[in-house]
Amino acid sequence: MISNFEKYLKANAGVTDEQFKTLSEGLKLRSVKQNEFLLRTGEICRNAFFVERGLLRSYSIDKNGKEHIVQFAPENWFISDRSSAYFNEPSEYFIDAIEESSVIFLDNDFIRDATEMIPSFRKYNEYILHNHIRHLYKRINILISDSAESRYLIFVRMYPDLLLRVPQWMVASYLGIAPESLSRIRLELAKRNFKSG
Amino acid sequence: MISNFEKYLKANAGVTDEQFKTLSEGLKLRSVKQNEFLLRTGEICRNAFFVERGLLRSYSIDKNGKEHIVQFAPENWFISDRSSAYFNEPSEYFIDAIEESSVIFLDNDFIRDATEMIPSFRKYNEYILHNHIRHLYKRINILISDSAESRYLIFVRMYPDLLLRVPQWMVASYLGIAPESLSRIRLELAKRNFKSG
DNA sequence: TTTGCTTCTTAACAAATGTTAATGCGTGAG
DNA sequence: CTCACGCATTAACATTTGTTAAGAAGCAAA
Numbered sequence: 001m002i003s004n005f006e007k008y009l010k011a012n013a014g015v016t017d018e019q020f021k022t023l024s025e026g027l028k029l030r031s032v033k034q035n036e037f038l039l040r041t042g043e044i045c046r047n048a049f050f051v052e053r054g055l056l057r058s059y060s061i062d063k064n065g066k067e068h069i070v071q072f073a074p075e076n077w078f079i080s081d082r083s084s085a086y087f088n089e090p091s092e093y094f095i096d097a098i099e100e101s102s103v104i105f106l107d108n109d110f111i112r113d114a115t116e117m118i119p120s121f122r123k124y125n126e127y128i129l130h131n132h133i134r135h136l137y138k139r140i141n142i143l144i145s146d147s148a149e150s151r152y153l154i155f156v157r158m159y160p161d162l163l164l165r166v167p168q169w170m171v172a173s174y175l176g177i178a179p180e181s182l183s184r185i186r187l188e189l190a191k192r193n194f195k196s197g
Numbered sequence: 198m199i200s201n202f203e204k205y206l207k208a209n210a211g212v213t214d215e216q217f218k219t220l221s222e223g224l225k226l227r228s229v230k231q232n233e234f235l236l237r238t239g240e241i242c243r244n245a246f247f248v249e250r251g252l253l254r255s256y257s258i259d260k261n262g263k264e265h266i267v268q269f270a271p272e273n274w275f276i277s278d279r280s281s282a283y284f285n286e287p288s289e290y291f292i293d294a295i296e297e298s299s300v301i302f303l304d305n306d307f308i309r310d311a312t313e314m315i316p317s318f319r320k321y322n323e324y325i326l327h328n329h330i331r332h333l334y335k336r337i338n339i340l341i342s343d344s345a346e347s348r349y350l351i352f353v354r355m356y357p358d359l360l361l362r363v364p365q366w367m368v369a370s371y372l373g374i375a376p377e378s379l380s381r382i383r384l385e386l387a388k389r390n391f392k393s394g
Numbered sequence: 395t396t397t398g399c400t401t402c403t404t405a406a407c408a409a410a411t412g413t414t415a416a417t418g419c420g421t422g423a424g
Numbered sequence: 425c426t427c428a429c430g431c432a433t434t435a436a437c438a439t440t441t442g443t444t445a446a447g448a449a450g451c452a453a454a
Contacts, residue, residue: 060338068342070334083331092338129326134280136333137267141257141289143340144373145265148441167401176341181441183403345411364431378411380433 003029004076005050005104013124023118026110032056032101039095045084047105051077054101055165058093059173069174072098072162078128098166148177149185200226201273202247202301210321220315223307229253229298236292242281244302248274251298252362255290256370266371269295269359275325295363345374346382 006024009015015023029052032038038056039045049056056073058081070093073079084091085108097103115122142151152175156163163171169179177185203221206212212220226249229235235253236242246253253270255278267290270276281288282305294300312319339348349372353360360368366376374382 060342062342066342068338070338070341082327083334086327087331129330130279130283133326133330133333134284136330136337137280140333140336140340141265141267143337144267144371145257145259145263169401174341178442179402180404180443184441187403366431375412376432377413377434381411384433 003104004052008050008076009121009124012127014120015118015124019118019120023114023121026107026113028105030103030105032097032103034097034100037094037096038103039081039091039093041092041094042090043084044088045081045091047107048078048080048082048085048111049073049095050104050106051075051079052102052104054097054103055099055162056095056101056103057098057170058095060093067173068176069170072159072166072170072174074162074165078132082129082132098170143176148175148181149189151175151177152182152185153189200301201249205247205273206318206321209324211317212315212321216315216317220307220311220318223304223310225302225304227300227302229294229300231294231297234291234293235300236278236281236288236290238289238291239287240281241285242278242288244304245275245277245279245282245308246270246292247301247303248272248276249299249301251294251300252296252359253292253298253300254295254367255292257290264370265373266367269356269363269367269371271359271362275329279326279329295367340373345372345378346386348372348374349379349382350386 005027006020009020009023010017032054038047038049039058041061051073053075055075056077056079057069058071058073058079059067059069061067071079079095081091081093081095083089084093111125115125142154146154152171155171155175168182172179172182175182202224203217206217206220207214229251235244235246236255238258248270250272252272253276254266255268255270255276256264256266258264268276276292278288278290278292280286281290308322312322339351343351349368352368352372365379369376369379372379
């Protein structure tokens with residue numbers, strides 16, 4: 001059976017059948033239960049995770065014990081703490097599974113070898129990295145520019161699928177607001193749409 | 198005269214004298230006046246900028262015409278729109294000079310050639326990139342976790358030097374709050390410090 | 395079923411932040 | 425010098441968001 005990851009590498013990175021065969025020997029596919037951790041604060045991140053099936057998230061916990069979701073990773077997304085992996089520093093984030101998932105583990109050695117051996121994999125990795133940066137910038141820009149309601153509407157437009165899979169309090173956490181506030185915002189939106197429609 | 202950039206490359210990237218000589222032929226050092234633009238919304242970003250002296254910033258402008266500062270770049274910092282440069286897409290950001298500055302222009306061709314020819318430059322570039330990502334994550338985490346006052350205090354701790362060089366409304370813009378709110382926050386902090394001290 | 399747990403909602407109230415407007419202060423241009 | 429301009433402050437008020445508390449709905453385990 002061809003994995004999403006294989007499809008992705010071949011389609012986006014120009015990796016050949018043969019190259020993938022070489023690569024895939026270093027890959028581990030693991031099943032991850034709901035709420036199972038792939039990374040905890042204080043650990044050094046030793047893998048990048050590619051989500052074959054399911055849904056992961058990364059988040060931090062502040063001094064008051066509140067969770068703040070940094071990223072969601074549904075099918076065909078990467079998630080990791082690149083900084084921790086690159087700088088060999090303890091991570092400040094958790095990564096766990098929101099849904100039962102299938103995850104490909106790419107450890108640091110694997111990534112290093114693959115980028116050195118397969119130029120198209122290096123390209124792909126660079127592409128991912130820049131795409132990632134683009135997302136981070138957009139996120140920051142939204143956080144400093146838009147109101148909570150506006151941020152929610154943007155989220156709905158960007159990730160309509162996630163909206164249906166993720167508990168609402170996690171969306172609130174991602175947006176940087178209290179879950180009760182999101183409830184209220186949704187109520188207001190519903191009222192307005194009802195009036196105007 | 199040895200530029201900061203040269204010092205940086207030699208110290209951090211292990212670039213040799215000889216390599217730098219080769220490199221430097223493709224480099225342009227330019228003087229940039231206060232308020233002069235290096236990038237505008239809609240343009241494709243064709244350079245990375247290294248600040249030899251002075252202070253640059255990048256920012257966006259929203260539908261209501263308000264500026265939102267994404268990054269400050271004082272001496273020895275890079276600033277660019279990597280996404281625009283990498284994906285060849287129109288930028289959504291402006292870059293201009295807060296102070297009269299000296300800036301090294303590294304155009305995309307230069308960076309491509311240098312990374313291909315000089316392995317240590319590639320390493321350096323990767324290092325910069327990962328460091329950049331680390332900053333972006335930290336920024337996002339702060340924006341979704343902390344109050345305006347807390348964000349201000351973090352800014353003061355992280356960039357005490359910038360605080361003295363940048364008009365206060367720009368700090369507010371960077372923090373994602375109104376300048377009047379920052380004024381109020383500073384007043385409250387001063388009251389509290391006065392009482393407790 | 396019953397129980398307990400989590401999520402979501404709602405309301406009343408508190409706190410934080412935005413808006414508007416007026417004022418003062420410096421500083422550079424004329 | 426004087427004027428105009430940009431920046432900072434302050435206050436009153438409006439709006440947004442957080443907090444607390446209570447209850448309802450769904451759902452899974454006992």
